[in-house]
Amino acid sequence: MRFVTDIIVELGFASRERVEAAVLAAREAGVPPEQMLVDEGVITAEQRGRAVAERLGLEFLDLSQHRVDMAAVNLLPADVAKRCELVPIGREGDRTLVVAMADPANVVAIDDVEIQTGMSVRAAVATREDILAVITQANRLDTSVTAVTDAVEEDQTQPVELHDLQEAATETPTVKLVNSLLSQAVAHGASDIHFEPEPRDLRVRIRVDGVLDEIARIPGRMVPGVVSRIKIMCDLDISERRLPQDGRLGLSIDGTQIDIRVVTLPTVHGESVVMRILDRSNALIEIPKLGLDEYSQGRLRVATGHAHGSVLVAGPTGSGKSTTLYAVLNSLNSPDKNIVTIEDPVEYQLPGITQVAVNARSGLTFAAGLRSMMRADPDIIMVGEIRDRETAQISIEAALTGHLLFSTLHTNDAPSAITRLVEMGIEPFLIASSVRCVVAQRLARLLCTTCKQPVRLEAAVLAQSGFTVDRHVDAYRAGGCARCGNSGYRGRIGIYEIMPLSDAIRELALHSASANQIMETARAEGMRTLREDAFEKVRQGVTAIDEVMRVLGT
Numbered sequence: 001m002r003f004v005t006d007i008i009v010e011l012g013f014a015s016r017e018r019v020e021a022a023v024l025a026a027r028e029a030g031v032p033p034e035q036m037l038v039d040e041g042v043i044t045a046e047q048r049g050r051a052v053a054e055r056l057g058l059e060f061l062d063l064s065q066h067r068v069d070m071a072a073v074n075l076l077p078a079d080v081a082k083r084c085e086l087v088p089i090g091r092e093g094d095r096t097l098v099v100a101m102a103d104p105a106n107v108v109a110i111d112d113v114e115i116q117t118g119m120s121v122r123a124a125v126a127t128r129e130d131i132l133a134v135i136t137q138a139n140r141l142d143t144s145v146t147a148v149t150d151a152v153e154e155d156q157t158q159p160v161e162l163h164d165l166q167e168a169a170t171e172t173p174t175v176k177l178v179n180s181l182l183s184q185a186v187a188h189g190a191s192d193i194h195f196e197p198e199p200r201d202l203r204v205r206i207r208v209d210g211v212l213d214e215i216a217r218i219p220g221r222m223v224p225g226v227v228s229r230i231k232i233m234c235d236l237d238i239s240e241r242r243l244p245q246d247g248r249l250g251l252s253i254d255g256t257q258i259d260i261r262v263v264t265l266p267t268v269h270g271e272s273v274v275m276r277i278l279d280r281s282n283a284l285i286e287i288p289k290l291g292l293d294e295y296s297q298g299r300l301r302v303a304t305g306h307a308h309g310s311v312l313v314a315g316p317t318g319s320g321k322s323t324t325l326y327a328v329l330n331s332l333n334s335p336d337k338n339i340v341t342i343e344d345p346v347e348y349q350l351p352g353i354t355q356v357a358v359n360a361r362s363g364l365t366f367a368a369g370l371r372s373m374m375r376a377d378p379d380i381i382m383v384g385e386i387r388d389r390e391t392a393q394i395s396i397e398a399a400l401t402g403h404l405l406f407s408t409l410h411t412n413d414a415p416s417a418i419t420r421l422v423e424m425g426i427e428p429f430l431i432a433s434s435v436r437c438v439v440a441q442r443l444a445r446l447l448c449t450t451c452k453q454p455v456r457l458e459a460a461v462l463a464q465s466g467f468t469v470d471r472h473v474d475a476y477r478a479g480g481c482a483r484c485g486n487s488g489y490r491g492r493i494g495i496y497e498i499m500p501l502s503d504a505i506r507e508l509a510l511h512s513a514s515a516n517q518i519m520e521t522a523r524a525e526g527m528r529t530l531r532e533d534a535f536e537k538v539r540q541g542v543t544a545i546d547e548v549m550r551v552l553g554t
Contacts, residue, residue: 100125414438451480
């Protein structure tokens with residue numbers, strides 16, 4: 001078998017003369033020659049790892065780029081991982097653990113892992129530095145969640161027959177795993193964590209910038225403990241697995257205050273858990289940070305500067321409507337104004353604003369809450385969503401009786417919001433008299449500034465996608481680097497369509513004109529459509545044409 005030093009020469013990492021000198025020096029120092037080459041700075045630790053992998057016919061892994069399964073990491077105690085200079089990073093099937101090792105020839109270490117985990121090992125090669133970094137990160141992720149464990153340890157109110165579930169939920173590996181997954185999701189800027197049961201394990205995915213990505217697979221034997229752990233944290237009934245439950249908890253992760261909404265759903269393979277992560281700092285966003293240009297900001301400020309009337313924000317679920325409304329409310333919030341909101345649920349708590357949560361079980365619906373709010377002397381009202389005719393009617397009446405009202409609708413564009421209200425049974429003259437402005441929006445991912453790559457978009461190709469230009473456009477496309485998790489994107493920005501109701505549009509609304517007719521008039525009056533705003537952001541290098549097509553469709 002070839003020596004590692006021979007492979008280092010073959011791969012061009014160092015000259016034969018330099019390697020032979022290192023071999024002689026290593027004999028005197030009593031260390032492996034490849035380690036001597038690293039210590040002298042002739043080769044890097046990564047090059048040494050690649051040479052070792054080549055010699056043994058194993059895979060070399062760059063753990064700074066590789067997606068590490070934190071559920072696998074937590075299968076092995078940190079002290080064992082450090083002592084053996086290895087770390088589990090994933091699973092293959094039910095019984096095989098992929099383990100990154102600095103010294104894959106250490107069969108004793110492999111035996112230790114197999115005994116500790118009860119799984120067979122497939123070894124891969126990684127640098128010592130990368131392995132220690134993953135172990136350190138796992139420990140940091142666990143300890144960064146500071147506001148959870150104490151309350152759980154004191155919970156002694158569960159029935160005796162639930163002892164096994166409760167014990168599994170408070171075992172150290174389970175606690176560490178849940179804490180690590182929560183902290184990892186927050187560190188990646190995730191909005192949701194999905195725990196999805198499958199026949200043999202539990203798949204964990206996080207939604208980052210609107211896109212789901214798998215981060216872990218939890219072995220079947222740990223699943224009951226993990227689900228029970230989450231339910232205990234949210235004060236849910238761990239014995240009830242046949243009915244949906246919802247709860248809420250607050251955490252401090254690395255000093256950041258996080259609210260989490262939790263929903264459990266019974267499925268054919270067990271309980272599914274979805275955790276919505278609400279970073280309180282997001283509620284304090286300002287209008288200039290939404291993604292509006294100066295012209296659009298001016299239009300929005302004019303519409304929200306009136307003492308009465310309504311401003312509607314339209315778009316599908318997850319398009320950032322609530323964030324836009326919070327930004328507007330923050331800009332209007334002052335001691336001389338009484339602002340009242342009714343939401344389902346209250347996602348972010350805003351200082352200085354009275355917020356009411358819908359509770360359908362007790363009869364507090366949007367419509368019922370809105371009626372009561374009208375008697376509470378409000379200046380500004382925000383209704384989380386107009387879902388039915390009754391809510392729409394009361395909202396329109398509130399806007400006509402001296403209140404400034406904000407709400408959302410599920411429509412694809414701004415003109416469709418007018419026709420949607422008509423379909424709900426609202427009289428056209430009431431719509432024309434009360435609606436000041438309609439804002440339609442989507443969220444597009446921002447290109448990573450570190451790795452975005454220039455690209456030329458030909459006019460003919462753009463025309464096929466519905467973008468009319470007379471010449472090619474120089475833009476950027478997604479690349480991929482460690483900073484953005486190899487996705488090519490980092491963060492999101494709003495794409496907007498702002499339609500103030502001019503006299504001409506009010507006239508069209510009075511005559512129940514179609515959404516297309518209203519669109520034509522609005523564009524003639526200077527409205528930039530969603531597609532036009534999105535394409536302008538492509539021109540500016542803010543996002544990519546592929547992302548725009550994903551968000552808006554063809």
